Amino acid sequence: MRVWRGMLLSHCAVLLTLAGCSKAPEPVVPAAAPTSDTGTSSVPPEAPATSEPPAESGLAIKRGIVTLAADRSSFRPCGEQKDLLLVDQTDGVLKREFAGEKDANGADQGLKLYVEAYGERAMDQPAPEGFAGTFLLEEALYAAPDGQTRGCGLPPQDYIVAARGNEPFWGVEVSEAELLWRQPEEPKEISIAAPQTQDSEGAVSFVAANAEHKIELLIEAQACRDDMSGEYFAYSARATLDGKKYAGCARVGNMSF
Structure with a gap:
């Protein structure tokens, strides 16, 4: 690893x-x-919460909200307003570890997680309609249901x-x-x-x-x-x-x- x-x-x-x-x-x-x-x-x-720079370098830990879905999952970096298409290059660790978990409304689809991860934006890959870009998830360092932690609310x-x-x-x-x-x-x-x-x-x-x-x-x-x-x-x-x-x-x- x-x-x-x-x-x-x-x-x-x-x-x-x-x-x-x-x-x-x-x-x-x-x-x-x-x-x-x-x-x-x-x-x-x-x-107080702060807006974070995009930090395109793969050497920087990225923080944001991952929305897990059966077809297309997304990643929204802390401090940003638009979602990136999440391309999971791990062994599916987030879906596996949080399988069966439900959100505050009792739904198990579209579960939102606060995540700290290694990864980077794919600058050379066009994003599907509805996404501001593509994020390559290389390694999930920490994850918890959004709202359970202060997540993006902390610097x-x-x-x-x-x-x-x-x-x-x-x-x-x-x-x-x-x-x-x-x-x-x-x-x-x-x-x-x-x-x-x-x-x-x-x-x-x-x-x-x-x-x-x-x-x-x-x-x-x-x-x-x-x-x-x-x-x-x-x-x-x-x-x-x-x-x-x-x-x-x-x-x-x-x-x-």
């Missing part, structure tokens, strides 16, 4: 053993424990990766500057500067430690579903806080816009 290309290219030498730095084709709302998207956690106040995230899990609830964000752990019980928040990164085929790990705590986070290129919300993630996560183990799902951040 081609992964991590949504990172800043300056991270390639460290993070892209999984995919390399060439053009390639899979939380969370800033990870918090618990998160409001799943109905299990609190998150910082919402930032692109600036973390490298965010992960979370349930029972016990936990969340972690990794940025260039720090690893931030959150959980309901004390200590509710742990911030450790300068996390160290190690990578191997199919996985990347982060380790951060200070005088009081040590946190290890392993992200693997393995599909994951939140067992409470049903959200789809392209990555699974395992974490260890001071020897206690946790499991959950992970979401790569968007640092390319």
